[in-house]
Amino acid sequence: MSGNSPLTxxxxxxxxxxxxxxDDFLATLALAGVVxxxxxxxxxxxxxxxRFLIDLGAARPDVVGKLTDVLRKGLTAxx
Numbered sequence: 001m002s003g004n005s006p007l008t009x010x011x012x013x014x015x016x017x018x019x020x021x022x023d024d025f026l027a028t029l030a031l032a033g034v035v036x037x038x039x040x041x042x043x044x045x046x047x048x049x050x051r052f053l054i055d056l057g058a059a060r061p062d063v064v065g066k067l068t069d070v071l072r073k074g075l076t077a078x079x
Contacts, residue, residue, distance in 0.1 A: 032070040037058075
């Protein structure tokens with residue numbers, strides 16, 4: 001398969017989109033003081049399926065509580 005085939009370009013774009021989404025998510029969480037220690041892109045599954053998923057991983061209950069508070073505040077601000 002050529003390194004410049006439409007499928008290769010599509011896969012590269014999907015990888016970049018996943019990386020950008022993760023970077024934006026982590027930067028936003030950092031502004032709120034929330035750190036999810038095991039968040040990441042599932043690169044292996046994405047390579048196999050063409051769909052790159054963000055794996056939010058595991059987090060301590062206090063971190064989930066803080067994230068919940070941030071989401072609640074955002075929902076209240078939008079209302």
